[in-house]
Amino acid sequence: MKIQLDRFEEQIDEVILQRGLNYFKKGYVTDVEEIGPGDYEATVNGREIYTVHLHVEKGVVTEYDCNCPYDQGPVCKHIVAVLFYLQQDVLHLEEDIPTKKTAKKAKKPSDMEQVDKILHLLSHEELKAFVRDYCKKDKQVRGQFLFNYMDLCVGQKELYAQQIQALIKSHSDRYGFIEYRDAANLGRSVCGLLDEAADWPQKGKTAQAIYLAEATIEKMADVINNTDDSSGEIGCCISIAIQLLADIAGSGLESPSREELFQWAIKQYKANTLEGWDWHFEVIRIAIDLVQSPQEKKQLLSILEKIQSYDEDSWNYQQILNLRMQIIRKTENEEAAIRFMEANLSNPTFRKSLIEKALSEKNYPRVEELANEGIKQDEKNKPGLMDDWKNYLLTMHLQQGDKEQIMRLARYFLLQSYSRHQPRQYYYDLLKSLIPEEQWAAYVDGIIAEICRENKYGAFQPVAEIYIWEKQWDKLLAWLPQYPNFYHIEQAEPYLKEMYPQELAALYQDTILKYLERNVGREHYQKCCQYIRRMIKLGARPMATELITQLQTQYRNRRALLEELSQV
Incomplete structure (x- = not known):
């Protein structure tokens, strides 16, 4: 997910948020450095020392990563701690144990600035030797290098499939399962090359683009059910690959590539490579875009005859009807299409x-x-x-x-x-x-x-x-007490605050008192304090002060609540 930097507290699980805040306040975030435009690297101390990378673009954190083992969700406490560090001035936060500010080291070149300088100074031969040496020593580096630049080699589908399989293996555990973080990294690697491949047809490399997309679909379909793809990156690879093939199919592909891609799509559909996913029907749409001869049309219609095995109300049944309609529109005329729709009115799209x-x-x-x-x-x-x-x-x-x-x-x-x-x-x-x-x-x-x-x-x-x-x-004011909750009062506030500020504040007060009877925990206390501040903004400071005093007395054993009330 993408994270709004100025609203990240609304997007992240409250437990992780609180742990990240604690890490920030304890001064565990160190060596925060902007290593490139919008690219941040930070060290977070915990049980071990972890490195966090963030990319911020127009106030949105579009990429984030931490090398800790956490895999229970998209964001760990170390990433959250760095977010609090970046937003500390906006949120008016202070560390309990202040860290050394990296601003004092502003004159020191960043790591990436030093990398750029070295690359500028290195000769072509020195750089080639360095890359070759590391590819020889490190299998994962070698696989990534070959994958990123395989379009420079002779375009054989087996080569693409081999390199994708090598990438999959390097990200799998010994049982063949791909954990959350590895799945995200694998997906990003493949998606990156697929994005580049979108321009290959314009560069005369249509065959290579087709081979890469086909290999991606086949290999990723094999592993997606043995992967924690909570990030959606593996599924994204398949979607991008299918869209790439659809774009190529719709651009007037010539023989023999047209016939080869048509038969590949038919084969994947018949083999149920993507059965159970929307993509299952997307591959046959690619074949429909490519159909030309009566024999090809007959071949398509024959594999869609399995419609009889589905219930008429099922999604699969309706999808196959839509595909058959697409074939009719491609190969016949509008009158034939209308006759087909009239005969199949169970399909809501036709109706x-x-x-x-x-x-x-x-x-x-x-x-x-x-x-x-x-x-x-x-x-x-x-x-x-x-x-x-x-x-x-x-x-x-x-x-x-x-x-x-x-x-x-x-x-x-x-x-x-x-x-x-x-x-x-x-x-x-x-x-x-x-x-x-x-x-x-x-x-x-x-x-x-x-x-x-x-x-x-x-x-x-x-x-x-x-x-x-x-x-x-x-009447709106009288309606609120019948359904008392913070959200309803807040919705009505813009309309009522000029005429009924004290009444709104009293509603907030009653709701806060009832809320605290049922809820315990710092996040709930912070929520109540947020609405006490709204009471003050409504001009009801005396009422808010009285409420704070009442809560401090009534809940004197709730230490976290007392801490939050003291900050109102």
Whole structure:
């Protein structure tokens, strides 16, 4: 994951965050140095001495690594300690045992500056001899070197497969398993070369790009189920490789490379190399992009006949229908495509395409028929699709100007706590434009009553939004105590702080008292202190001071709480 430097505390597990903060405060972070633009290296002392590397770009930590053995998540406490070090001025933090600031050594060239200087001074022959010597001594260095520059050799697929296999082996343990950190490093190495290979076709090296992508897919598919790929880097390799092949297939690949890539894609699909992953169907899409002859079309359709072995509602069944449609569009005409969609309306993509076609032609009876069939088919088990069909009906009624049906469907969507088609306010505004002004207040009351009746525990957000749209601030304030939590009060604060600052502060106070009855731990205490500060910002300092005194008395044995309260 990428980490926002100014918000890293929100993205990292609280336990790891606290351990990293403790390390920083104890002065364990030393020798922090910017070794290149945005590249930081630091030493963190713990049970052993570890090295942390970070790359920061536009306020985002895009890469981070530590050589400690931690593998329970993406970020260890040593990385967090360095993040606190970099942000200490912003967060107003101080180390309990101050470390020697590296700023005093600013005149000393960084390691990378020294590397650049040496590279400039070395002769071509000296540098070649150094690289060759280290490749001879270190198998992993040799494998990485060959992998990074294998495009300079004669492009044989076996060479790419061999080097990727060597990389995999060098990152595997003795049982063949690839741990989290090794998987991330392996993935980054392969992804880096694949990114470079995207430009190979423009340099006349299309065959090499195809061989590399094919070898990556085959080899990474073999290991992905025996790998801790929590970072997603191994999966990323396969995705990039497939996209590279898809781009090449769509660029007008010539013979014999076209036929070879077509048969490779068919082979991978039939062998179930990527079975169980979305990529399984992506390789056959590559073949569809390449199909030309009737024999190739027949070959594709024959391997898709296994559709009969899937349940009609299954994802695989629908994907195969989509693939068959792609073949028809590539090799036949639009009339054939429409006939195929009409014969397979269980596929929601086909139904949507036909409805949109009917809408564009103003064939409203057909729109209504298709949408109502979809509602009947999906209302029990697929509420999301049912809403799609209702949205098409609303679009049709808007085109027709059918006020009664518009009001019926707009009310339906407004009653939902979430709509994926339009913001809920869209339906509110639509209804307000259609309902007479003298009836509007009673209509809104009816909407709120129905929301509360149908969705008691999830009513806060939709009702609060209506009060905000109506600018009924007194009702919004009265609504908050019925669903008391920090998040709800904080959401309402921008609208209420000018008129009701003391009332909001009192709500925060009550919520803090109830929260501390149920929660113990520094992170919870810090959260409560955050809201005490909000009380002060609302102008309720006396109330906040009284609350602090009450908490110091009531929880005098909670040392961590007392420490946090003392810093408010």
